[in-house]
Amino acid sequence: MQFRPQNQSRNQRQRRLPRIRIMLRDGKFEIVGMNVWYYYWREPYHLMLTVPWLGFLAIVVLEYLLVNALFALAYLVGGDNIANAQPGSFPDAFFFSVQTFASIGYGFMYPKTVYANIIVAIEAIVGLIGIAVTTGLAFARFSRPTARVLFSRVAVVAPHEGSPTLTFRAANQRRNQILEAQLRVYLLRDEMTAEGHYIRRIHDLKLLRHQTPSFALTWQAMHPIDRHSPLYGMTAESLKQTAAMLVVSLSGLDETVAQTVHARHMYHASDILWSHRFVDVITHTSDDSHRYVDYNYFHDVVPLEETRSGTTEI
Incomplete structure (x- = not known):
């Protein structure tokens, strides 16, 4: 008779654990995927620490462009919200988002409605957290002690x-x-x-x-x-x-x-x-x-x- 634990919930029984492949090749005991960076795709923190530097920079750049593009669309949804910007212009809204995200503030474009100020406040918080996380990840990669x-x-x-x-x-x-x-x-x-x-x-x-x-x-x-x-x-x-x-x-x-x-x-x-x-x-x-x-x-x-x-x- 097969023993089945009675204290497992239905969700736990339905959850499937990942399969790990173990190979014996030329007398060598190998675990497929051991210490491979792309196996951490479910764990973003470990992924950002193990991905090669070129991949790390590519991910940071893509996330930076994506976040600013989303906030640019948010500005455009509210209509004419940015002073000295062409109404409905995605490039103007995008570069205004870049200035807000990085707290540059050149002063040529600025929010002129309550809606735009709310989006600016949200983006300022997101930018602060994003810069802090990216800086921490970069420092963690640089400061990891290694032995040669x-x-x-x-x-x-x-x-x-x-x-x-x-x-x-x-x-x-x-x-x-x-x-x-x-x-x-x-x-x-x-x-x-x-x-x-x-x-x-x-x-x-x-x-x-x-x-x-x-x-x-x-x-x-x-x-x-x-x-x-x-x-x-x-x-x-x-x-x-x-x-x-x-x-x-x-x-x-x-x-x-x-x-x-x-x-x-x-x-x-x-x-x-x-x-x-x-x-x-x-x-x-x-x-x-x-x-x-x-x-x-x-x-x-x-x-x-x-x-x-x-x-x-x-």
Whole structure:
């Protein structure tokens, strides 16, 4: 017998929730429409924050023209209400609306009837609110703190201190510091419960170092795969079979703007290379004994067989 809640109203039962499409493409777990700006068309505030700048300016201009056109028609409906304006002229009424909306007030055209003064008062309030909202949205877009953090394209699994270790890289692309930076890694995979139901479960992956007082250059995150690790006993094939992926979340305080910034990256099962290691990005020079960080090798990896043969050592 199918269970149906009895406390739902008729409107709630008739309301249909949106369908979200989930795809598994090339071993990658994808949610169609994730973080796409045009999916916010039902939420104007989020839409105005996520739409590209060209679209934001286009929406503002169109709304500005539309509002002034509507008020121009309102002035024309009342007849000859604007002094020094040609009766029935839409351009004169439109430009008078522009002056009223922006509180310009050149003085050549002005309302001469009670009806026109009422429309002017309404438009002044609408203009005040409209300018305040548009200014707030523009400021919110400019002032949003962002982090320019680069993550390695792949993660690798290789021995470290005698234990297989999952490793990936992060780099701060700005020439500043992210203070009290914290790095968290989560493993998402399909599992079966004791009742025989599939569930998408989240596991925390413990890092050798999950925080740093100052993140300025690079950060090599390492997770030892021991008996307490959710990755213990898993292989590349089992990761793909369970649609596993790693979600990396980095947060910290940007010293330039003194605000918290966030960065996120995902590694799918196909992005995890087993028996590989990263090429060292730190080089030493013999002439001045300085150290240099070469980001040209940031994404490069080599198989462990080549490392042991000595053919790819730097």
